[in-house]
Amino acid sequence: MFEQGGLEHGGRLRAAAQRYGVALADWLDLSTGIAPYGWPLPAIPASAWTRLPEQHDGLEVAARDYYGVSNLLPVAGSQAAIQALPRLVRDARVGILSPAYAEHAAAWQREGHRLLELSEAGVNRALERLDVLLLINPNNPTGRRFAPEQLLSWHARLAERGGWLVVDEAFIDCTPEHSLAAFSERSGLIVLRSFGKFFGLAGIRLGFVLAQPTVLEQLAELLGPWAISGPSRVVATALLQDHAGQRLQRERLLADGERLATLLSAQGFAPTGGCALFQFCCTPSAAELHEFLAAQGILTRLFASPLSLRFGLPADEQGWQRLQQALASFAKESQ
Template sequence: MLEHGGRLRAASLRYGIALANWLDLSTGIAPYGWPLPAIPASAWARLPEQQDGLENAARDYYGVSNLLPVAGSQAAIQALPRLVRNVTVGIVSPAYAEHAAAWQREGHKLLEISEGAIERALERLDVLLLVNPNNPTGRRIEPQRLLDWHARLAERGGWLVVDEAFVDCTPEHSLAAFSERPGLIVLRSFGKFFAMAGIRLGFVLAQPALLEQLAELLGPWAISGPSRVVASALLQDHAGQRVQRERLLVDGERLAALLGAQGLTATGGCALFQFCCTPRAAELHEFLATKGILTRLFSSPSSLRFGLPADEAGWQRLQQALALFAKECP
């Protein structure tokens, strides 16, 4: 199993700090949401049914005609490599590590490439996969460049797979509107923007034929009845989405400013996290953890990813801990 952010119980055991006393900035998940709808008893008692409105609500939210709900975009990440055989896959790196692991697991040839190497590598690829905005760097590639790459791949039956887990605050950068084009597959996460990672819900946007293959592979009842009720309501709550988007954008800028004021100028990021490259990443990660603040550490490059604090107390706690690090570990 690959390591991920959010392993709070493991951190609690390692550092001897109770779960309730942690400030978890390790995940890039929105730290606040909004009131949830009541769940009827029938959602618990009956098998889920597709005619309950979830698909329609999601189509409206993403602005598409065809999509497939999945048990978190992770389910699609693991299943997509099983729909093809013996292909060459280029993954723009660094990236969310589960992508590379899934394609390698199915025996495909994997090339980890930089953004600058895509043009040179494209003719050798059957599949180009990238995260946009990137996780963990926050780097964003403009839609037209992505569509140009897709067109070149699609000419010979290739795929462009774009993981848009962090794009909800900037939907103008999404390729959702183009997802019916042959060979274009867009993955969307529900839990990050809506602050509901535990619901385990994501969506695949693509041509109907590919979605049918994926649905057959994943099997029936992939999404629980209660999850479908909650997600349907939130996907239709346009006022709540607007408030959430505005707050996250403001807080993303605040986090970048806070880090910069403490000598940690962000080298990338988006509304949900900031990314800082520093040779002292491991040292700072350890120092913050001893103070009950969990960040996401990366070794290549040496860097930290900071998620958003949930409240003012969290903002002050992070600022004070960073100031203390600068004082005690100059």
């Protein structure tokens, strides 16, 4: 199924604090797939606050270098592109690999397109009936990765008929070798990238669309001018140019992703999938564990189909110990 719980998302700490009676400052939030740490931010000049944002300030150049592409469009978080892309086509038959981040399906349904929920095994049979195939790589919430060769094969079949392959790569920064960024100038291939997740800056609301210039021009016209604030452009430009910082962030996230998988396995909740930024556990006790952890101020992401939990990364050693102890307590009480 598409992501359960309507269009609710992780990170809703204020609602959790009210529901479970735990003070906002006392939560360990593992409900998102956002890096819980980043690195020192650059100084923001006063002009970034007082002047309208302008292009040619270095952001696009830095982003093109980071993603290894010739053409891209900065957007106010990849969410902006998710909502706008369905407005560029009419009456499309759209296949979405499920389970998937719910906003994708909602956006295409909102514009009146016909949606088909697909399993990975069902793509080849359905492809000739589709105008658009949409998937997340690595998948959210399962962490399933798709080989570039498989995706390019699907894209070629769609492109023959003028169709689109849309790939949401929000969680791929730690494994860029799996990205389709280098192929994004091919007709009918659209790649969405998130800035905030890898860089640990979700509040900056920045993402990028990698695609043919004609698609980017249509999107830019639809979204209008000044989509990215001046301060966001300054910060993002600096971090996209900080190759040493990116390397250290990638190494830390990969190590912590493995540590989380090991911790969960040791407590009897071996992940069924995951990536550097989160681990995904299918278990019959998912709902009970979610409630148990929430009562102790640890917020996870619960999914109903399949019944499962997604765990993000703790930010510090205290958080790691707190999660380990809570999982051990649940296992003890469940015996």
